């Protein structure tokens with residue numbers, strides 16, 4: 040029997056109820072969920088009872104008693120999956136449809152370091168935090184279970200990373216925010232979209248409702264959050280062709296232009312780093328840093344203190360930013376060429392990296408066009 044059918048057969052007596060949807064393998068997206076009939080807006084398409092959740096409460100005592108209480112739920116659930124100490128019939132049909140190590144090879148944590156080095160700056164910093172968390176969890180788990188190998192644990196850890204849902208009940212309220220994570224069967228098969236179905240926990244179950252009408256055969260997705268492309272790439276291992284929440288980190292563009300003195304000043308006023316542009320705006324932090332580069336210090340200070348709205352300096356700030364972004368586009372072009380010439384890693388990993396840089400480039404290009412357009416109007420006047 041198809042493992043997906045077995046999963047549904049296993050889940051049904053547990054109260055998992057599907058209405059007008061079914062999981063299906065989709066090219067380039069692993070397993071996803073498709074509509075098996077026309078769906079109406081707000082129609083309930085999936086219900087998963089709370090009793091099906093895999094949470095801190097379902098990790099066997101034989102595992103929890105050996106691990107430090109400080110170990111986050113992420114590390115604990117990963118230990119549970121990796122050690123697989125539950126009787127095989129409990130979770131076997133669920134485990135059978137989980138991504139294999141090959142499926143997870145798109146996760147940058149698994150890429151060779153030579154390829155990781157080519158990630159955009161924001162993605163690199165997300166990856167470095169993720170790696171630190173993994174190293175911390177693995178240190179605790181390997182000390183308690185010396186026979187467990189790192190690869191198996193890393194695979195389980197990444198499954199947890201890409202498949203958990205935020206869940207809060209009175210018991211979990213006492214725990215840290217990052218510990219309110221649960222795994223749930225079938226619901227973990229929904230892929231991500233920039234807007235998707237409404238998904239929420241009630242007192243008794245997790246309920247997914249259609250956010251709009253769906254035609255039979257259409258993929259039904261949920262939104263994992265308003266995540267930019269670097270976050271999706273590192274935390275979930277994929278890039279999306281269109282993403283209205285995408286943003287580009289500008290730290291590598293701006294920081295290299297700042298003198299030591301200006302870095303200190305910006306640090307003092309808590310404006311050093313974290314520079315971002317999205318589809319519509321260049322963030323205020325960037326506006327502050329750019330004024331450090333092209334305004335008199337008194338003018339900069341007035342802007343920082345909110346005494347000057349910045350209108351008077353906006354034209355020169357925009358001009359400088361356009362020049363910096365154009366230089367960045369040249370660098371992006373070089374990075375893409377270098378990645379295409381690399382031998383390290385898998386072809387799919389290199390393709391994903393190139394695709395991410397092309398998205399960054401498109402966003403930067405859009406910003407240049409937007410920044411230029413008011414000046415063209417002004418010149419015409």
Ligand SMILES: C[S@@+](CC[C@H](N)C(=O)[O-])C[C@H]1O[C@@H](n2cnc3c(N)ncnc32)[C@H](O)[C@@H]1O
Nearest residue numbers: 068069070201202227228229230231275276277
């Ligand atoms: C919660 S799981 C969804 C089910 C998953 N596709 C599977 O095969 O089990 C999250 C993973 O699905 C994949 N995914 C989710 N949304 C995607 C999308 N829009 N495009 C490509 N892959 C996606 C990514 O590999 C992600 O880590």
